[in-house]
Amino acid sequence: MPEITRDEVEHLANLARIDLSDAELDHLAPQLSVILESVASISGVAGDDVPPTSHALPLTNVFREDVVVPGLGAEAALAGAPESEQQRFMVPRILGDEQ
Amino acid sequence: MSTSTTGDVLVDYDEVLAAYDPAMGLEVHVELNTATKMFCGCPTEFGAEPNTQVCPTCLGLPGAMPVVNAKAVESAIRIGLALNCDIAEWCRFARKNYFYPDMPKNFQTSQYDEPIAFEGWMDVLVPTADGGTETVRVEIERAHMEEDTGKSLHVGGSTGRIHGADYSLVDYNRAGIPLIEIVTKPITGLGAQAPEVAKAYVAQLRELIVALGVSDARMDQGSIRADVNLSLAPKGSGALGTRTETKNVNSLRSVERAVRYEMQRHAAVLGEGRSILQETRHWHEDTGVTTSGREKSDAEDYRYFPEPDLVPVAPSREWVEQLRGTMPENPRARLARLQESWGFTDLEMRDTVGAGALGLVEETIAAGAAPQSARKWWLGEMARRANDSGVEIGALGVTPQHVARVQAMVDAGELTDKLARQVFDGLLAGEGTPEEVVAARGLAVVSDEGALSAAVDKAIAENPAIADKIRDGKVAAAGALIGAVMKEMRGQADAARVKELVLEKLS
Numbered sequence: 063m064p065e066i067t068r069d070e071v072e073h074l075a076n077l078a079r080i081d082l083s084d085a086e087l088d089h090l091a092p093q094l095s096v097i098l099e100s101v102a103s104i105s106g107v108a109g110d111d112v113p114p115t116s117h118a119l120p121l122t123n124v125f126r127e128d129v130v131v132p133g134l135g136a137e138a139a140l141a142g143a144p145e146s147e148q149q150r151f152m153v154p155r156i157l158g159d160e161q
Numbered sequence: 162m163s164t165s166t167t168g169d170v171l172v173d174y175d176e177v178l179a180a181y182d183p184a185m186g187l188e189v190h191v192e193l194n195t196a197t198k199m200f201c202g203c204p205t206e207f208g209a210e211p212n213t214q215v216c217p218t219c220l221g222l223p224g225a226m227p228v229v230n231a232k233a234v235e236s237a238i239r240i241g242l243a244l245n246c247d248i249a250e251w252c253r254f255a256r257k258n259y260f261y262p263d264m265p266k267n268f269q270t271s272q273y274d275e276p277i278a279f280e281g282w283m284d285v286l287v288p289t290a291d292g293g294t295e296t297v298r299v300e301i302e303r304a305h306m307e308e309d310t311g312k313s314l315h316v317g318g319s320t321g322r323i324h325g326a327d328y329s330l331v332d333y334n335r336a337g338i339p340l341i342e343i344v345t346k347p348i349t350g351l352g353a354q355a356p357e358v359a360k361a362y363v364a365q366l367r368e369l370i371v372a373l374g375v376s377d378a379r380m381d382q383g384s385i386r387a388d389v390n391l392s393l394a395p396k397g398s399g400a401l402g403t404r405t406e407t408k409n410v411n412s413l414r415s416v417e418r419a420v421r422y423e424m425q426r427h428a429a430v431l432g433e434g435r436s437i438l439q440e441t442r443h444w445h446e447d448t449g450v451t452t453s454g455r456e457k458s459d460a461e462d463y464r465y466f467p468e469p470d471l472v473p474v475a476p477s478r479e480w481v482e483q484l485r486g487t488m489p490e491n492p493r494a495r496l497a498r499l500q501e502s503w504g505f506t507d508l509e510m511r512d513t514v515g516a517g518a519l520g521l522v523e524e525t526i527a528a529g530a531a532p533q534s535a536r537k538w539w540l541g542e543m544a545r546r547a548n549d550s551g552v553e554i555g556a557l558g559v560t561p562q563h564v565a566r567v568q569a570m571v572d573a574g575e576l577t578d579k580l581a582r583q584v585f586d587g588l589l590a591g592e593g594t595p596e597e598v599v600a601a602r603g604l605a606v607v608s609d610e611g612a613l614s615a616a617v618d619k620a621i622a623e624n625p626a627i628a629d630k631i632r633d634g635k636v637a638a639a640g641a642l643i644g645a646v647m648k649e650m651r652g653q654a655d656a657a658r659v660k661e662l663v664l665e666k667l668s
Contacts, residue, residue, distance in 0.1 A: 117467075124228065126229070127231060129196070131197070148211065148330055149212055151330065152329075153262040153329050156262065156315075
């Protein structure tokens with residue numbers, strides 16, 4: 063059965079830039095394990111004749127022609143941005159001091 | 162031993178080789194020249210105003226669905242075939258998850274363990290110390306499809322670099338442009354040649370991409386970018402050491418310099434008994450050094466998983482065979498054919514290839530110039546100017562058609578070589594066609610015999626002593642009179658005709 067350890071949850075939280083306290087880690091790690099186990103129970107239902115798959119549709123090669131389609135324009139593109147400057151999306155400092 | 166401007170201790174190159182064997186791996190990203198992006202219909206033009214070539218798909222807005230660009234898949238397969246790769250019968254895209262604002266989706270759509278092309282090779286011609294060439298076979302691990310990232314502008318701090326910036330501004334025009342990443346297997350056993358082989362590989366890969374016509378292949382505009390992985394192992398150990406990955410290597414010359422620099426830096430770190438940190442390093446073109454970037458994530462930290470929004474790509478064998486029929490000529494066969502047809506010596510051929518001018522010379526000859534004239538202008542004049550201004554020879558703004566036209570004017574006696582150089586000055590300054598530059602700058606050779614004759618008479622009258630010498634048979638003295646006439650004519654006379662006139666008048 064898959065199990066996710068407290069250390070793994072801490073590592074994932076770090077990769078996802080989520081700051082979790084020790085108490086939150088203690089609380090979340092067992093819950094995530096339960097979720098993984100529940101999903102894994104599907105494997106028990108599938109027989110040997112059911113191969114693992116990543117897609118629900120039996121399709122391949124869904125392509126489009128290389129033809130330009132008008133996009134949003136800068137004004138519409140930036141309309142939802144919290145902040146912008148010089149017609150660009152403004153984002154907080156990327157590397158922290160410790161990095 | 163020496164120390165770089167950034168304080169890195171560097172071991173002398175000879176000493177590196179005495180103690181270590183280098184191993185390198187090269188990752189080259191090729192931006193395809195499709196009209197639209199990899200997964201949406203946004204245009205891909207270079208240099209557009211920020212965020213004018215974006216849509217919900219490439220901005221990663223909720224609910225937007227990607228669809229694969231058929232032309233990009235075709236280009237990927239053609240690149241794979243040209244690199245002697247197997248083409249996957251079935252492969253998927255994968256999400257590479259990371260948090261960095263250059264990808265608005267918080268993942269890059271790429272391929273992971275199922276690249277479209279794999280297990281290939283390329284034979285690279287490398288110059289040898291004795292003036293010849295030898296062939297080094299570079300094994301290709303894979304070529305896979307992915308998408309480019311946006312461009313960040315770092316604001317604040319003192320350097321304009323990411324460190325110390327207060328905030329960053331992002332333009333997503335480039336996000337989603339199709340990229341093919343070509344990855345070599347570790348290249349070992351090269352010793353001192355490693356930096357040269359790295360440069361030759363990228364140069365010849367670039368030529369192959371040009372021949373395929375799948376990319377603008379402009380390193381100065383970032384449409385071909387190289388990452389250099391390098392490690393050192395104790396000499397003769399056969400092991401592979403810890404590697405660093407140097408990014409941002411954006412010229413052929415820098416590929417060579419970056420390999421050499423990292424070899425010298427690694428040797429110093431290892432020589433002090435310390436170990437190499439597996440990390441990304443940034444190459445600085447201006448100062449010729451690398452600096453530490455972020456620590457390299459393990460592949461599993463990217464939490465790759467199959468892209469659920471895109472169905473698998475399964476190129477039919479018929480399609481692959483049809484594309485195999487569009488392969489350009491084998492590069493070595495092409496070189497041999499061109500050398501035979503042009504009558505170039507081995508050295509002339511090697512210099513032409515080395516200057517990145519093979520295709521330019523070929524087109525100039527196709528446009529009507531004699532092979533030696535085409536070679537003379539590109540390798541003499543243009544290579545020097547490209548070097549002076551730090552741009553690639555193909556990006557100067559002078560075309561093969563220009564060169565052929567200027568040479569035709571020289572052949573017709575309308576321009577001297579000296580005047581032709583001034584025409585190139587005008588062409589480089591963007592003053593229009595050769596005819597327009599000649600007209601605007603008044604560069605045509607004076608073929609008015611009356612004006613020439615008068616200038617010769619004047620020079621003779623002003624230099625009686627020299628004229629007497631020539632009358633006495635000292636033909637070599639004519640040079641001084643020719644110079645005087647050329648000066649009078651402001652260089653716009655045919656020196657050979659002037660000499661004839663001088664000798665006629667003084668015989």
